[in-house]
Amino acid sequence: MSQIASPASHARDSYELVGRRIQRLIAAPGVQKVQVVTVARNDDESPEAWRQVIQEIEETSGVRIEHLDGGAVRIGWRQYCEA
Template sequence: MVGRRIQRLISAPNVQKVQVLTVARNDDESPEAWQQVIQEIEETIGIRIEHLEGGAVRIGWRGYCEG
């Protein structure tokens, strides 16, 4: 559920243009599932995760990471 939601957000055309997304866990998503998905994303080459206050994360890739 968490992974699919983040995948949908990342694939949005406006997000693809800027290559960065800030996202937080929804109340109906378990903290464990959220942490697992974020950890899997962190382990992906070419993707950078920045942990923000309040539990949100900023996910960046390609041009965003190079900039």
């Protein structure tokens, strides 16, 4: 029997997928060296989930978010933020 996902569970899943994708990008060895990454929302990602994840990252101490044209963001931390 198939299960139908509720809108609330879809939003939570989308939020988690956005968060995991950004986490993987940030964890990449090359990104860790420069301590900055530029990320854009994928077409299949919920705009609400994207905004929520970016807002939560923005509230993190030691992290700077720069909003770029086209909706992308540049996430920087530590040395990048001090430059």
